[in-house]
Ligand SMILES: [Mg+2]
């Protein structure tokens with residue numbers, strides 16, 4: 001039986017390039033531009049079904065740059081979470097950094113602020129948790145907070161590029177579906 005309030009493992013998912021198609025160097029500015037990657041919804045459903053709390057942590061500097069408003073981002077988030085729920089998944093929290101580098105905030109990945117925010121929403125055992133992302137900054141963050149890290153190749157990183165990185169992910173997966181299968185493997 002789970003002890004109420006005891007730290008439990010969680011999964012921290014990057015958004016663009018993991019859940020939805022990466023907008024390249026740009027940003028998703030409205031729901032019409034948001035496209036779920038193949039298998040991501042069923043992966044989220046499977047992880048939810050297995051009892052994993054899922055947090056989405058995403059840099060959205062485009063807000064600081066005025067490319068979209070906070071209200072527009074909230075609309076995208078609501079539509080995304082609704083579609084995830086319709087497919088049987090659940091999200092414990094969606095946390096965004098809306099700052100630009102010049103703001104020197106503590107939440108723009110690879111800074112750890114978004115994960116700290118999630119840990120204030122519910123106690124998380126970071127050593128048994130995962131960070132899943134498509135970018136070096138996700139892997140750097142995961143390592144810094146003591147999580148296991150999974151790089152997915154469904155976004156902005158090609159497999160070859162990883163060899164040049166200063167840190168290696170614990171695992172490289174094709175996409176979120178592949179990552180979920182690996183996490184859930186007996
Ligand atoms: Mg990404």
Ligand SMILES: [Zn+2]
Pocket residue numbers: 096097098099105106107108
């Ligand atoms: Zn920030």
